[in-house]
Every structure is written in structure tokens, then in C-alpha cells.
Amino acid sequence: xxxxxxxxxxxxxxxxxxxxKIYLPAIVKGMAITLKHFFxxxxxxxxxxxxRPFSEIYRGQHVLKRDDLGRERCTACGLCxxxxxxxxxxxxxxxxxxxxxxxxxxxxxxxxxxINMLRCIFCGDCxxxxxxxxxxxxxRIVASEYKRDPFVYGKxxxxxxxxxxxxxxxxxxxxxxxxxFKQNKRFxxxx
Amino acid sequence: xxxxxxxLSAIMVISALLVVFSKSPINNVIYLIICFIAMAGHYILLNxxxxxxxxxxxxxxxxxxxxxxxxxxxNLNKAIIPQKSAAARILxxxxxxLFFLVLIAATRQTFVITPRYAFTSEIGLVANVGxxxxxxxxxxFEISSVLFISAMVGAVMFxxxxxxxxxx
Amino acid sequence: MxxxxxxxxxxxLFIILLVTLVVAMYxxxxxRKVAAFMQDRRGPNRAGPFGLLQPLADGVKMFMKEEIxxxxxxxxxxxxxxxxxxxxxxxxxxxxxxxxxxxxGGREFSMQIADLNIGILYVFAMVSIGVYGIMIGGWASNNxxxxxxSIRAASQMxxxxxxxxxxxxxxxxxxxxxxxxxxxxxxxxxHWNVFYQPLGFLLFLTCAFAETNRAPFDLPxxxxxxxxxxxxxYSSMKLGFYLFAEYINMFISSAVIATVYFGGYNMPFIDQxxxxxxxxxxxxxxxxxxxxxxxxxxxxxxxxxxxxxxxDQLMNLGWKGLIPLAMFNIVATGVYYYFFELT
Numbered sequence: 034x035x036x037x038x039x040x041x042x043x044x045x046x047x048x049x050x051x052x053x054k055i056y057l058p059a060i061v062k063g064m065a066i067t068l069k070h071f072f073x074x075x076x077x078x079x080x081x082x083x084x085r086p087f088s089e090i091y092r093g094q095h096v097l098k099r100d101d102l103g104r105e106r107c108t109a110c111g112l113c114x115x116x117x118x119x120x121x122x123x124x125x126x127x128x129x130x131x132x133x134x135x136x137x138x139x140x141x142x143x144x145x146x147x148i149n150m151l152r153c154i155f156c157g158d159c160x161x162x163x164x165x166x167x168x169x170x171x172x173r174i175v176a177s178e179y180k181r182d183p184f185v186y187g188k189x190x191x192x193x194x195x196x197x198x199x200x201x202x203x204x205x206x207x208x209x210x211x212x213x214f215k216q217n218k219r220f221x222x223x224x
Numbered sequence: 225x226x227x228x229x230x231x232l233s234a235i236m237v238i239s240a241l242l243v244v245f246s247k248s249p250i251n252n253v254i255y256l257i258i259c260f261i262a263m264a265g266h267y268i269l270l271n272x273x274x275x276x277x278x279x280x281x282x283x284x285x286x287x288x289x290x291x292x293x294x295x296x297x298x299n300l301n302k303a304i305i306p307q308k309s310a311a312a313r314i315l316x317x318x319x320x321x322l323f324f325l326v327l328i329a330a331t332r333q334t335f336v337i338t339p340r341y342a343f344t345s346e347i348g349l350v351a352n353v354g355x356x357x358x359x360x361x362x363x364x365f366e367i368s369s370v371l372f373i374s375a376m377v378g379a380v381m382f383x384x385x386x387x388x389x390x391x392x
Numbered sequence: 393m394x395x396x397x398x399x400x401x402x403x404x405l406f407i408i409l410l411v412t413l414v415v416a417m418y419x420x421x422x423x424r425k426v427a428a429f430m431q432d433r434r435g436p437n438r439a440g441p442f443g444l445l446q447p448l449a450d451g452v453k454m455f456m457k458e459e460i461x462x463x464x465x466x467x468x469x470x471x472x473x474x475x476x477x478x479x480x481x482x483x484x485x486x487x488x489x490x491x492x493x494x495x496x497g498g499r500e501f502s503m504q505i506a507d508l509n510i511g512i513l514y515v516f517a518m519v520s521i522g523v524y525g526i527m528i529g530g531w532a533s534n535n536x537x538x539x540x541x542s543i544r545a546a547s548q549m550x551x552x553x554x555x556x557x558x559x560x561x562x563x564x565x566x567x568x569x570x571x572x573x574x575x576x577x578x579x580x581x582x583h584w585n586v587f588y589q590p591l592g593f594l595l596f597l598t599c600a601f602a603e604t605n606r607a608p609f610d611l612p613x614x615x616x617x618x619x620x621x622x623x624x625x626y627s628s629m630k631l632g633f634y635l636f637a638e639y640i641n642m643f644i645s646s647a648v649i650a651t652v653y654f655g656g657y658n659m660p661f662i663d664q665x666x667x668x669x670x671x672x673x674x675x676x677x678x679x680x681x682x683x684x685x686x687x688x689x690x691x692x693x694x695x696x697x698x699x700x701x702x703x704d705q706l707m708n709l710g711w712k713g714l715i716p717l718a719m720f721n722i723v724a725t726g727v728y729y730y731f732f733e734l735t
Contacts, residue, residue: 285520
């Protein structure tokens with residue numbers, strides 16, 4: 034059989050030689066290995082004080098972005114819900130009334146938008162599917178709860194705050210290649 | 225010292241009686257262990273430290289462990305302990321009593337209480353015991369060790385798988 | 393009546409008791425640290441600086457836990473089990489010579505509670521009584537895993553006690569004494585017994601691992617097969633007693649190994665230092681404890697390196713490996729002393 038790595042060893046139950054029978058050389062060898070590890074750099078960190086850096090494209094809790102004027106970008110097209118392999122996203126669309134132009138960017142908006150965080154597998158397909166750059170996954174971690182119900186996140190949690198200083202930064206996810214991809218002619222309406 | 229003697233004796237007698245009278249076999253063994261430890265205490269009172277410690281190692285630490293071992297593995301349901309009839313019990317008491325009488329009669333006649341050596345406080349120390357064993361009582365000592373060897377060989381023979389019956 | 397001696401012995405007894413308990417306490421901490429370090433982890437470091445208060449936290453936790461005695465257990469024996477384990481573990485420290493002589497107010501006091509002339513046999517006696525703690529506790533739990541654990545413990549300890557005793561017999565041929573005090577004094581000036589009895593030392597060490605139920609011989613409590621082994625049904629401080637007794641046993645066996653094979657409180661080049669006798673004694677004691685700590689570390693080192701033996705391998709090693717080797721060792725030592733030393 035073709036071996037993928039050269040680390041595998043063929044196991045046999047042949048009779049042990051005298052040196053193997055008295056165990057001692059093997060014991061000493063093993064103990065040398067553990068002693069080597071004793072003085073090695075620790076591979077764990079003291080968690081609450083130190084944290085490991087997140088990857089730039091870490092996929093955590095979602096955010097629904099607003100545009101520069103503070104209007105919700107989401108237009109309730111439902112592409113994210115279609116793309117979602119876990120069927121975690123539901124929404125109800127509504128029509129923008131006159132006088133709400135400063136709240137919603139397009140004439141159609143999502144009156145409710147819910148993501149079930151227990152179903153979500155954080156694949157990022159919603160983000161990929163979104164034509165309006167409205168939904169992004171961020172490096173925030175979904176908080177733990179005692180019950181199931183709070184895990185269904187509504188707009189109150191998902192939409193980013195209005196205050197410009199408290200906006201969620203997703204520029205990390207808009208890397209060059211992503212932006213280039215989105216500048217494709219086919220997504221020209223996306224600007 | 226006298227107080228200790230009576231104290232240990234009381235423990236010994238009481239635990240020995242409990243060995244006979246208590247119902248549960250596990251308790252019997254534990255009382256016997258207590259009895260043995262008290263006996264080791266008596267040896268120490270006689271300054272026979274070696275004997276005391278060997279007594280604890282061999283009897284308390286090895287033989288009684290095996291007793292306990294076997295009793296633990298027995299299924300101790302009340303149903304399987306055979307109920308003897310009244311006649312059998314009376315017979316047992318009479319036989320036991322007779323044997324006891326014979327023992328008393330025999331010991332009254334045969335024991336001459338003049339010790340071979342005068343008692344000194346050094347007599348039980350390991351050096352003296354060793355010298356006596358390996359000089360004066362060398363032959364009985366070695367013969368008893370041969371006895372143990374034969375017992376061991378016998379145990380090995382019993383434990384050996386019988387290959388002539390069939391390979392498994 | 394020599395009251396000063398009595399008072400000294402009483403105080404010294406309490407000191408030894410305290411030291412034993414503290415060392416055992418910090419062995420639990422050391423065990424976790426050593427385990428962590430060997431697995432590239434950090435180990436306990438939350439309670440106090442470097443996690444040094446961890447043993448106290450563990451102790452408090454143990455005391456606060458609910459005390460459970462199973463309904464079908466034998467109550468008296470269930471409590472007797474851990475008591476015996478703890479008592480016998482603590483009793484052994486009495487015969488170990490912790491140091492030379494101290495001179496206080498013109499009088500010499502020995503740093504040993506009882507210099508029995510059968511000291512080493514006394515250690516064996518206590519160890520052999522210690523089996524009862526495990527056996528009785530395991531049986532009284534009325535649980536099959538506990539019973540299996542205690543049966544394994546008993547058979548293992550009896551088997552390895554034989555080889556251990558034989559290793560010591562060979563040693564006694566060289567020392568000519570069973571008193572631990574004398575054995576230590578004979579090893580003065582780097583005449584450590586380990587150089588004269590290397591095979592005996594290895595046998596003794598292996599058996600010490602088995603006697604203390606430590607890995608790779610920790611079959612009586614192997615989690616993967618027997619849940620917790622003999623202490624499956626135990627909770628709260630009674631469980632604590634069992635675990636603690638194991639660490640005390642480890643400390644005592646380390647002390648016995650250091651005493652018997654590694655010169656006890658003897659230090660190399662101690663005569664050249666030119667210190668006062670009291671300082672020398674204390675220095676020797678400190679060195680003795682360093683040896684003990686090394687052996688405790690060795691116990692842990694082995695535990696976190698070697699996998700557990702299978703039961704038949706254990707019995708094979710004991711009866712077909714160690715006992716014949718120990719017999720050979722006795723004969724070889726005897727022959728050597730008959731022809732070369734005692735003429």
C-alpha cells in the first residue's frame with residue numbers, strides 16, 4: 034500500500050530481544066523524552082490575562098452594517114437566507130414609508146431579521162451572498178446563555194449601533210482580493 | 225508495663241471470643257487480625273522485637289490478607305450457609321468439649337516449666353534469634369525450609385496447565 | 393524518668409508528623425505541576441503565587457464536599473478503611489533517621505524517634521498492614537469495581553512484597569544490621585549501598601512503585617477499567633484520606649530508599665567542611681530531604697512517562713522477573729561475602 038507519510042511503523046509481535054525484555058533501556062528512553070518536554074516552552078497560555086490573536090478573517094457573531102449616513106444597508110432580498118446551509122436566517126420584509134429615508138437605504142427593508150445562533154455554522158456564506166454588503170461576520174464571540182431562546186438574535190443585537198464611534202469595524206474582512214472580487218462588473222450595483 | 229500486659233490481654237481475649245461468636249466472616253477475620261496485632265504487642269513486651277515484627281509481616285500482613293481475599297470472593301448469602309440440625313450441634317459441642325479436656329489433661333502432664341535459657345531482655349533481639357536458629361537449630365530450620373519449597377513446588381504443579389488434556 | 397527526652401521525643405514526633413503532612417500536601421501540588429510541565433502545560437497557577445496555595449484550596453474543597461456512605465455499604469468498615477490507610481502511612485515515619493545527633497544544652501538528641509534494631513522490618517510490617525485499608529474499604533463499598541480494585545491491590549502488594557523483602561535480604565547481608573540508624577552510619581563517606589547493590593536497588597525501586605500503587609503499577613485504581621478502583625464509592629475527606637495516604641506512602645518510600653540505598657543524611661565531602669556538629673546535622677538533614685524530593689520527583693516522572701501494566705504482565709514481572717532476580721542477587725551477594733569479605 035502506498036504510504037502517505039514515512040512516519041508510520043509496521044507493528045509486529047515478534048519475540049522481544051533481551052534488551053527489550055528487561056524494559057530498562059526503553060524506560061530510560063521514554064523518561065528522557067518526558068524530561069525534555071519538562072524544560073520545553075509551554076504551549077498553553079494563561080487565558081484571561083493573555084488571549085490568542087484572532088485570525089483576520091475569523092468568523093464570529095454577525096453584524097448588520099449601516100452605511101455612512103447611518104442607514105441600514107439590508108434590503109431584505111433574502112439571498113443570505115437562501116445561501117445559508119443551516120437555514121439559520123429568517124426575515125420579514127417591509128416597505129419604507131415616506132420620512133424613513135434616513136433609516137433605510139433602499140425602499141425595501143427587513144422589519145425583522147433573525148439568526149438562530151444555535152443553528153448557525155459560521156460558514157460565511159451569507160456574507161458572500163449579500164449583494165448590499167450588509168451582513169458581515171466579525172471576530173466577536175457569541176455569548177453563552179442558560180436557555181435556548183436568547184440564541185435567536187434579532188435586529189436589536191445584529192444591527193450595529195447608530196453612533197459612528199461605536200460602529201463595528203469590518204475593514205479586515207474587506208481585503209484586497211475581496212474588494213476586487215466585489216468590483217466585478219456583475220456586482221456593479223454593489224457600490 | 226503490667227497495665228499494658230492486661231490491656232493487650234483483654235483485647236486479645238475479647239477479640240478472640242468475637243472471632244468465634246460474630247456471625248459475619250469478614251468481621252471474624254478482622255477480629256482475628258486485631259487479636260494478632262495484640263499478640264505482637266505481647267511479643268514487644270517481652271522485648272522480642274524480631275518475633276513481633278515477623279509475626280505482623282507473616283501472619284497479619286500475608287496470611288490474613290489471603291483469608292480476607294478468599295472470604296471477599298465468596299458469595300456470602302445466608303441461604304448457602306447450611307443449617308445444621310440440633311442433634312448435629314449437640315454432637316459438635318460434646319466432641320469439641322472432649323477435645324478440649326484432652327488438651328488440658330495433656331498439657332497439665334507434659335509441660336515442664338523450666339525454660340532452657342534464663343530470660344534476659346536481650347533474648348528476643350534479632351542477632352540472638354539468628355544465632356540460635358543458625359547454630360543450635362540449624363537442621364530443623366533447614367528442614368522446615370525444605371517443607372516450604374515442596375509446598376511451593378506443589379502449588380506450581382497445581383497451577384500448571386495440563387497440556388495432555390488438550391491444547392486451548 | 394528522663395523527662396527532657398520524653399519532651400524532646402514528643403515535640404520531634406509532632407514535627408515529623410507535620411513535615412510528613414506538609415510534604416504530602418505539596419506532593420499533590422508537585423504532581424500536578426510535574427504532570428503539566430511534562431505535557432507542555434503550566435499546571436495550577438491561580439491560588440496564590442505560582443498556585444502555591446492550591447493544596448489548601450484542594451483541602452478545603454475536600455472538607456466541604458458532601459459525605460456519602462452508600463446505603464448497602466458496611467458502615468463501620470467503610471470508615472475503618474481510610475483510617476487504616478492513613479494511620480499506617482503515618483506510622484512508618486517513626487523509624488526513619490531524619491538526621492544525625494543534635495546537641496541541645498550539652499545533651500545529645502537523636503533525630504530519629506525510635507532506633508529499632510529491626511527498623512527496616514518495621515517498615516515492611518506497616519506496609520503490609522496498609523493493604524487492609526485498601527482491602528477493607530474496597531469490600532465495604534459493596535461495589536464490584538471497588539472490590540476488583542481491592543483484590544488487585546492485595547494480590548499486587550503481596551506479590552511485590554516478596555521481591556522487595558528479598559532485595560532487602562541481600563542488602564542486609566552487606567550491612568549486617570537491620571537498624572536503619574546503623575545502615576545509614578555505615579554509608580558514611582560515599583559508601584552508599586547503591587554502589588554495592590545496584591541490582592537490589594533497582595528491584596527495591598520497582599517494588600516500591602508497586603507497593604505505593606503508583607504508575608506503572610496503579611492497577612488498583614486505574615480509571616479506564618475500574619472507574620476509581622477501591623475508592624470508587626468514597627467521597628469527601630474519606631476519599632481525601634486515601635489519596636493523601638498514597639502521597640504519604642510515596643514520601644515515606646522515598647525516604648526509605650534514600651536511607652537504605654543512598655546514604656540517608658550522609659553528604660559527600662561533609663567532613664572537609666569544618667562546621668560545628670549541629671550545623672553539620674542540619675545540613676545532613678537538608679541533604680537527606682533533597683534526596684527524598686528527588687525520589688518523589690522520580691515517582692512522578694515515571695508516572696507521567698510509563699503506561700500502565702496489564703494485570704498478567706504485572707504478575708509475570710513480579711513472579712517470573714523480579715523474584716528470580718532477587719534470589720540471584722541474594723545468592724551472588726552471599727557467595728561474594730563468603731569467599732571475599734568474611735574470611
